[in-house]
Amino acid sequence: MADIGTIMNAMRDPAGVPGSPVLFQALMVITWSLHIAFVNLTLGASGLAIFAFHNRGKPHWARLSITLTQVAKVGVSLLIVLGVAPLLFTQVIYDPQWYASNVLSGRWAIAFILTLVVAYCCWFAFYYANREGAKKHIGLYAWIAFALFCLDGLIMHALSYQELLPGQWMHWYAPGGVVDTSGASLHAIQWPRYIFIMSLGLPAVGVFLMAYAHYFEPREDHEPSYREFARALGRRLASRGFTIALVPMLAWQFVQPAASGLAWHPVGWALAAALLAMGIWTARLDATTHGYRPAAASFAVLGLLAVWREIIRAVSLKRFGYEIGNYPVHPDWPTTLLFFATLVGVGGLVGGFYLVLLYRSGRTQGHYTADKNVSLLGSAAIVVLGIWTAVFFIYGIAVWVRNSII
Structure with a gap:
């Protein structure tokens, strides 16, 4: 492990960083929270838009499908824009790990861009055609886009998770002593972590619908019956979504390496407690609750997730002798x-x-x-x-x- 740490430290940018590494770490956590908020909203909105599209014969569902199709379209744009900052901060203090992971899975890193472009084009085609009286076959565009969104999430998960396993890099690069420069494999996937983060799309669209119902209260073109439908649906999705997300979260907690001590780290259990509390609280909300409060509380949960994610990375890499505090600083x-x-x-x-x-x-x-x-x-x-x-x-x-x- 000492040799691996020496190599990773030698791979750092010799120019160093212009300020304290902890500053970039904090900025990375904050910006990642914003990014993942729109990732979750896009996943949840696109999934519910498809469900609503196939149930558009029922009252309000067609209108909801059109609305959430627009939300997901904008959400993709925002998650891309807001994903730039945490990626750049990652490259500043975790450059050896990020670039090594991308080289080891180079084809997938490139495929991420291509599949995201195709996914957005398919979703835009669905958005353009999803109108009153739309043909049923246009739902195929949405299903293709949603599947590619999930694939893109898996690619990003694998690239991030491979960063934490430098002890396996050489095995992936030269399995059996034979060098493989194809970059054709996703070498490591931690399914509980991936499923947990993806499952947050369900409560994300739930709290969005509650905020949506509150936001349009002053407008007469959003009648009370439709707003109450959206609010009630959002409350159910949020309460059940947070409860469902708790299951893969606990699974993720217990697959942490025993030697790391992360399985019993208080921040991880605080995140689990926050999910449980959100599930119970949102189930008890009524029409008098301010519609923005659940969304604000949900973002606080994502902030806790961002901190927990960073703690896992710092502890995992510290075992190999890599700490951002030792990064050369040139103010x-x-x-x-x-x-x-x-x-x-x-x-x-x-x-x-x-x-x-x-x-x-x-x-x-x-x-x-x-x-x-x-x-x-x-x-x-x-x-x-x-x-x-x-x-x-x-x-x-x-x-x-x-x-x-x-």
Whole structure:
């Protein structure tokens, strides 16, 4: 194991990192929580959209299928965009593991992109055709897309799980002493972990439907009977979904290596307790409960999952002598400040303006007119975006001039 650790440490980027590795670890956990939230929502929404499509003869189901088809379409876009950040942070502090895993399963890493493109095209075809009076055969597009979504989840799971098993890398690379550079195999799959994360799609769409019913309360085109149907369905899916997800979660807990001590780690059991508590709480909700509370609580559960996932990775790799705390640090304060200024200014203010605008306009039936506060927020967003653009170019030109002189 010591030799493996030495090799992994030697594989690190010699340029090091521009700040504390713990900072990138925290950012990775936060951004992964956002990413997996839309992964779960997309899986749940697409699955329920297909079910609703095949039951569209019943009241409200056709309308629900059309709505969730749109939700899943947008969800795919958001999960891709929000997946970039945790991937980049992974490459910063876990670059030896991530690149080794991708090379060992190179064909699958490339196939992930291709299958995701095909899946999205199939889902878009289903979205385009899923209207009142749609032909039954268009459901085939949705089934193909859903199957590929599940396959893509399996690929990402395998690539992530293979990171944790550096002791087997050489065996996978040269089985029986014969080098295999094809990258044609997914070498390690931990089924309880995969099934657990995928099963979270069921409670995800459940809490979404409760928030959806609350969001459209001010609009007359979403009549009370339809909103109550969505809310009641969401409550059932959430309560049963969290309870169902508890089973693979416990299985995942007990397949942890005995030597790691992870099977009895308190964070893992806190996650299991949170799932059980969410299942009981959502089962007891009534129409007076604010529709956004279950969604907020569910995101907190995903945050706990992200922390638990990172603890497993850190403990697993520490056994081989790899710790992110030992990563070489070469501080770069201008870049760090520019990053956080971008995160807070552009991401917070500009992104916040769009979110507020979309939220309020969506709850308004007909023409929407922004009030004074929203207009002021929009003006501030334009100013901040202009300042950020100017600073970006000035800083880049300054570095270029300095390096040219040197």
